[in-house]
Amino acid sequence: MSTRSTVILGTGAYAPRRVLTNEDLAHTVDTSDEWIRTRTGIRERRIAGEGENTSDMGVAAAKAALADAGLVPADIDLLVVATVTPDMPMPAAACMIQHKLGVPTTAACFDLNAACSGFIYALDTASAMLTSGRYTKALVIGVEKLSAVVDWKDRTTCVLFGDGAGAVVMGLGAEPGRGLLGTKLGAFGESVDLLCIPRGGSAAPATVESLANGGHFIKMKGKEVFKVAVRAMDEAARDILEQHQLRADQIALVIPHQANLRIIEAISEYLELPMERFFVNLERYGNTSAASIPLALDEARRSGRIKPGDVTLLVAFGAGLTYGSALIRW
Ligand code: ACO
DSSP, X not given: OOOOOEEEEEEEEEOOSEEEEHHHHHTTSSOOHHHHHHHHOOOEEEEOOTTOOHHHHHHHHHHHHHHHHTOOGGGOXXXXXXXXXXXXXXXXXXXXHHHHHTOOTTSEEEEEOOGGGHHHHHHHHHHHHHHTTSOSEEEEEEEEEGGGTSOTTOHHHHTTBOEEEEEEEEEEOSSTTSEEEEEEEEEOGGGGGGEEOOSSSSSSOOOHHHXXXXXXXXXXXXXXXXXXXXXXXXXXXXXXXXXXXXXXXXXXXXXXXXXXXXXXXXXXXXXXXOGGGBOOOHHHHOBOGGGHHHHHHHHHHHTTOOOTTOEEEEEEEEGGGEEEEEEEEO
């Protein structure tokens, strides 16, 4: 195992301008602000504008992260994009972002699909590639345009999701014990059908009939996902703390995947760590899948919730069902 460390040199985020409130949704499906708020904590979400794509949002977040790091696109030799909503099934959104941003053609560019855990998977991947010594500066982006794959007639899912992007710039660290201390990744592949887009892939290419039946939209068994999510996030958090011989109370801030306030409250209870130690912004964005953690991370940093020397815990679950956790010392 490499002894080199990787650090986050800058963070950035982007949220589309259009705000869709719970009240707005109550005009189009049989729901209410009260139901959505009490079951999820969400008040509003952002929706990408006409012609605004995943790659555009990714570029905006990346520009902010590069500016924060004091770097330019020419410095980047690795570009990893965590997303389940690339502009097209092929090629990767990473290549579109590379071109729009002006990242050199010598940079490695690829997408990674681990749904809502995607950003933590991407951090781990970029970190391993950096410590291999073959790359020097990585741009890691989590971005989603979930509004394009949500069935706006299905009240059980459409109230949950939103669009957005977050990004970090990573490089090699000079001080051991600082930066990305470690990650823990995994998946429960037996639960694929709890949360999926069943049609439109190679097993069931889109047909007129599948489009008419909404097979290309997100389908979710919410109650079952809830249970696995709480268990997976709790275990992923405990495992990584144990691996690094840390107690929960030594974590200055937890940045959980922003899916549902009740899931976060359950994790807070299980870890016996008060909610004040959890960063929550889902009331304004809903669940933005792979974008949720980097968007929250950027807001947490910019609002002064992260101080030098602090240890931050990232923890997520998502379709797959994947899960992941990461520890960062700043
Ligand atoms: N408005 C009003 N009523 C609704 C709505 C709505 N938007 N949605 C569902 N209901 C109704 C249901 O039809 C049901 O009615 P019934 O009792 O007459 O059958 C009732 O409300 C209760 O529904 P439940 O599904 O039991 O509600 P629950 O308390 O489980 O909350 C929720 C549903 C919010 C989806 C919850 O289960 C949840 O958050 N699950 C986790 C989902 C999640 O985090 N997914 C993201 C995964 S991450 C990724 O990879 C994308």
